[in-house]
Amino acid sequence: MIDSRLIVRRERPLRSFLLALLVVNLLAAAGYMAYVSGRDTLAEEYTATRDERDGLRIDIHVLQQANTALRARAAVLERTEQIQRRAYGDVDEKLKLLQDEILALKEELAFYRGIAVTANKERALDVRSFEIKRDGDERAYRYRLVLTRVTKSDKVISGAVNLSVVGKQGGRQTTYSVIDLSNSSASELxxxxxxxxxxxxxxxLPEGFVPQRVDxxxxxxxxxxAAIDKTFYWPTTG
Structure with missing residues (x-):
């Protein structure tokens, strides 16, 4: 037999509304708490980042000042080194000049001593000495000829000097005038x-020329x- 009784349920709209409102409030509260928590976290991170940035700026400023000071010190040291090098160079140059001057004075003294020794032997003209030395370049040389005259006369004498470099070139005996080798505009010494x-x-000296003596x-x-003729052999160390 079928039960034909009806079940009647009463709707409670207020209760549903309150329940929905409660859920909404809970969700809003949870969202707000999450917002506040996130905001505080971001604020803390921002503050920490800002403090770190300010600290880095201070470090950069300190490093820049230190770098500027080091650059200034390096410039002073470099300038000091340049001055010292220049001073040492000047001292070396002056020392070399003094040494050259002393050497020249010694040679001058030896020269006058040689004249004094032969002062009692009157001689119209003589070749006192001849020297030739390498002058930087492999084939470049500098020569010096000293002429002397020991006499009681005050008259000035003059004349010409022929200097000839004799040697081998291409297996043959070859002679060059010093005038030609010096590219001088003068026709003679x-x-x-x-x-x-x-x-x-x-x-x-020309390429391939091997000097042996100077006439x-x-x-x-x-x-x-009368003319004076002398021969000087080429120095083996020159």
């Missing part, structure tokens, strides 16, 4: 002296004076 005179110059001929312009 001349002298004019009362007691002594130095003749100096620079020559460049010196001194001719006087005055009549009655």
């Amino acid at each position: 001349t002298y004019r002296l009362k007691y002594f005179q130095r003749l100096e110059g620079r020559i460049t 010196v001929q001194v001719k006087a312009a005055q009549k009655g004076q």
Whole structure:
């Protein structure tokens, strides 16, 4: 038999509304708490990041100041080193000049001593010495010829000097004039002296030429004076 009784349920709209409102409030509260928590976390992170940034800025400023100070010190040290190098260079140059001057004075003294020794032997003209030394370049040389005259006369004498470099080139005997080797515009070497005179110059030997000796001929312009001929062998260390 079928039960035909009806079940009647009463709706409670207020209860449902309150329940929904409660759920909404709970969700809102949870969202707000999450917002507040996130905001506080972000604020803390922002503060920490800002403090770190400010600290880095201070460190950068300190490092920049230190770098500027180091650059200034490096510039001072470099300038000091330049001054010292220049001073040392000046000292070396002055020392070299003094040494050259002392050497020249010693040679001058030896020269005058040589004249004093032969002062009792009157000689119209003589070749006192001849030197030739390498001058930097492999084939460049500097020569110096010293002419002397020991006499009671005060007259000045003059004349010409022929310097010839004799050697081997291509297996054959070859002779070059010093005038040609020095690229001088003068046609010959001349002298004019009362007691002594130095003749100096620079020559460049031709490629493949091996020097052996230098022939010196001194001719006087005055009549009655014979020419002087001397030979100087090429220095093995030059």
